[in-house]
Amino acid sequence: MGTGKARKLRVPATDEGIKAALDALESLWAAVGLSRAVTWPVEVSLDEVLANVVRHGLEGRGASAQVELELRIEPGDPPRCELRVEDDGPEFDPLGAAAPDTSLAVDERPIGGLGIELVRRLMDEVEYERRDGRNRLRLARRLVPMEH
Amino acid sequence: MEIDEEQAGETLVIAPCGRVDSVSSDELERRVVFWLDGGTRRVVIDLSGVGYISSAGLRVLLLAAKRLKPPQGALVLCGLGPSVKTVLELAGLASLFTIEPGREQALARASSGAA
Numbered sequence: 001m002g003t004g005k006a007r008k009l010r011v012p013a014t015d016e017g018i019k020a021a022l023d024a025l026e027s028l029w030a031a032v033g034l035s036r037a038v039t040w041p042v043e044v045s046l047d048e049v050l051a052n053v054v055r056h057g058l059e060g061r062g063a064s065a066q067v068e069l070e071l072r073i074e075p076g077d078p079p080r081c082e083l084r085v086e087d088d089g090p091e092f093d094p095l096g097a098a099a100p101d102t103s104l105a106v107d108e109r110p111i112g113g114l115g116i117e118l119v120r121r122l123m124d125e126v127e128y129e130r131r132d133g134r135n136r137l138r139l140a141r142r143l144v145p146m147e148h
Numbered sequence: 149m150e151i152d153e154e155q156a157g158e159t160l161v162i163a164p165c166g167r168v169d170s171v172s173s174d175e176l177e178r179r180v181v182f183w184l185d186g187g188t189r190r191v192v193i194d195l196s197g198v199g200y201i202s203s204a205g206l207r208v209l210l211l212a213a214k215r216l217k218p219p220q221g222a223l224v225l226c227g228l229g230p231s232v233k234t235v236l237e238l239a240g241l242a243s244l245f246t247i248e249p250g251r252e253q254a255l256a257r258a259s260s261g262a263a
Contacts, residue, residue: 015171022169040200040231043167047202051170114239115203121238146234 005032006072013065013087018050021069032073038143041122042081045139048115052094053087053135065089073143082140092135093128095120122146151179152197159190159222159258161251165197168205177208184212189221192254196227201235213245222246226254 007028011017025046029039036043053067070084094116120126125140149166160183164176183191191212195201209225216223226248228236236242248254 015174018169019171022167022171036199037230043169044200044202044231044235047167047169047204051202051204055170114206118203118235118238146230 004072004074006070008068008070010066010068013054013061013067013089015054017067018047018054021050021067022047024069025071028071028073032079034073034079034143037145038078039081041146042083042139042141042143045119045122045141046083046085048119049083049085049094049137049139052115053085053089056092061089078142078144080140080142082138085137085139086134088134091130093130094137095126095128149175151176152194153179153183156192156255157259159192159255160188161192161194161255163194163197163227167199168201168208170202170204173202173204173208176205177211180208180212184215189216190258191216191222192224192226192251192258194227194251194254195225195232196229196251198227198229198232200231203239206235206239206241209245210241222258224248224254224258226251 005028007024009021009024011020022043025043029036050067065087068086072082074080074082119139123139123141125138127138129136129138149164149168149172152161152163152165154161154163162179162183166172168176193209193212213223215221224246227250228247233242236245246257248257
């Protein structure tokens with residue numbers, strides 16, 4: 001892989017918007033010949049982050065609410081992927097949520113918070129910033145198979 | 149995502165295909181609930197066609213597990229690829245499910261009721 005690839009897009013804060021963003025990410029991988037064996041953690045993370053923004057941050061504002069995304073793949077050995085997700089919803093730091101208690105039984109465990117916990121574990125870097133009235137989330141990961 | 153459904157004796161096999169994300173998991177949930185509300189008590193969910201699953205998909209698997217608790221019910225998962233397996237493990241949920249490698253083993257397990 002020679003030069004890096006990047007894609008910027010703006011999607012509505014709806015299920016259709018999430019689907020469009022995940023499709024764009026898939027086509028970006030295809031364009032640089034990366035296999036799902038190394039890309040899936042980024043795909044799961046983008047889904048979690050967007051679901052969070054759409055369902056919590058921008059809830060009730062409908063299709064007029066927009067999420068801005070920048071997907072960037074930097075060449076290298078291994079290549080690296082960086083995602084930026086921005087919205088102008090109310091201030092909301094998803095990383096501020098408490099981690100779920102995985103020692104609880106299946107019936108007792110609350111499901112909320114699980115998505116963001118997965119993002120923390122799947123990505124190398126996760127940063128939240130509130131700036132200029134916008135929520136800005138930056139995620140990055142070296143594109144190597146997941147080890148755990 | 150597409151969902152294949154197949155009745156094998158008393159056991160229903162549900163096989164989603166594609167990505168089980170926050171959007172498509174609603175459709176999977178509708179199918180699971182449809183069958184469970186109809187009285188189905190033995191279910192195999194074959195995940196061999198699933199590219200990845202996010203927490204919304206895990207929520208559907210948990211819902212199925214809660215409603216199919218033994219001895220009245222049985223839920224067996226099979227065909228877990230590395231991504232699905234890893235997500236289940238990272239979420240701390242792997243131990244909550246009965247998991248078999250392939251569909252044949254899963255069907256045997258579900259019909260024996262030892263799930």
